[in-house]
Amino acid sequence: MEQPDLVILTGAGVSAESGLATFRDSGGLWENTRIEDVATPEAFERDPALVHAFYNARRAGAAKATPNAGHHALADLQTQLGSRLLLVTQNVDGLHEAAGHKDVLHMHGALSGARCASCGATWPAPLVMAPGDACPTCGAQTTRPDIVWFGEMPYQMDRILSALEATEHFAAIGTSGMVYPAAGFAEVAAGAGAACWELTLEPSGNPWFENVEAGPATQTVPRWCAQIMDLLGG
Numbered sequence: 001m002e003q004p005d006l007v008i009l010t011g012a013g014v015s016a017e018s019g020l021a022t023f024r025d026s027g028g029l030w031e032n033t034r035i036e037d038v039a040t041p042e043a044f045e046r047d048p049a050l051v052h053a054f055y056n057a058r059r060a061g062a063a064k065a066t067p068n069a070g071h072h073a074l075a076d077l078q079t080q081l082g083s084r085l086l087l088v089t090q091n092v093d094g095l096h097e098a099a100g101h102k103d104v105l106h107m108h109g110a111l112s113g114a115r116c117a118s119c120g121a122t123w124p125a126p127l128v129m130a131p132g133d134a135c136p137t138c139g140a141q142t143t144r145p146d147i148v149w150f151g152e153m154p155y156q157m158d159r160i161l162s163a164l165e166a167t168e169h170f171a172a173i174g175t176s177g178m179v180y181p182a183a184g185f186a187e188v189a190a191g192a193g194a195a196c197w198e199l200t201l202e203p204s205g206n207p208w209f210e211n212v213e214a215g216p217a218t219q220t221v222p223r224w225c226a227q228i229m230d231l232l233g234g
């Protein structure tokens, strides 16, 4: 399988200027809500109504948000690079797609998806989900948001890791690098010889990033996309 020359990982920071809260900044999602109460399978088992309420609120917020200059610059970069670029996002909003980005790899799932915990079927999520919703495939009342919670394996890890081992460049954009396995991607890429870039408001200090651009994504991402296009050529 042809591997990309550039792998980009995005996190909540790329959507911050679209008005969507990040997790760990002041005012972030984890400031008022505990991960253990809303983003683990145990939480869903214990209180599905609370978990659905958390994701219903985020789904409603994401539906009203629009992509910013960072999302658009990345979509334009994909138009120029095609399959030479792989975009992996930790985000569950659909703002990369709304900017025109194709084949976005949602390693932590997406608010737009619903999944059956019994048969594994997936389908487009309604704006509001509730405990007891029946699976359209098997009828079981075990539907959940198609989101990867803490303690669950992120999606398409094999594809991501083989791309990181082959890529020339890896960039982490708008992520604090606090959540694994995504937080380990720079080490994998650097270990395989890739140049690693970090574009974020507050740099993580991760030593694997030899290039760091601090600032808001709407300013750093368009500028960096032009720079990386010069490096990768037409």
Ligand code: BV8
Pocket (backbone or CB within 6 Å): 010, 011, 012, 013, 014, 016, 017, 022, 023, 024, 025, 028, 039, 090, 091, 092, 108, 147, 148, 149, 150, 151, 152, 153, 154, 173, 174, 175, 176, 177, 178, 179, 180, 181, 199, 200, 201, 202, 203, 215, 216, 217, 218
């Ligand atoms: C798993 C979906 C095992 C939910 C999320 C070592 C190895 C492996 C696992 C672990 C490990 N150590 C610990 C673990 C367990 C755990 C983990 O990492 N815990 C952390 C807290 C220590 N990891 C897991 O559980 C993972 N699963 O390991 O499974 C397994 C093995 C075998 C078989 C089965 C299972 C699963 C993790 C996925 C959890 N789900 N999301 C939801 O979204 O509701 S994670 C959650 O955090 C989000 O997806 C989010 O994307 C992600 C990371 O957060 P960020 O995106 O980085 O956001 P944050 O707020 O932190 O940072 C914002 C950044 O933006 C900052 O840098 C800021 O400066 C910047 N910024 C702000 N404004 C701007 C900006 N940048 C630019 N412009 C701006 N304007």
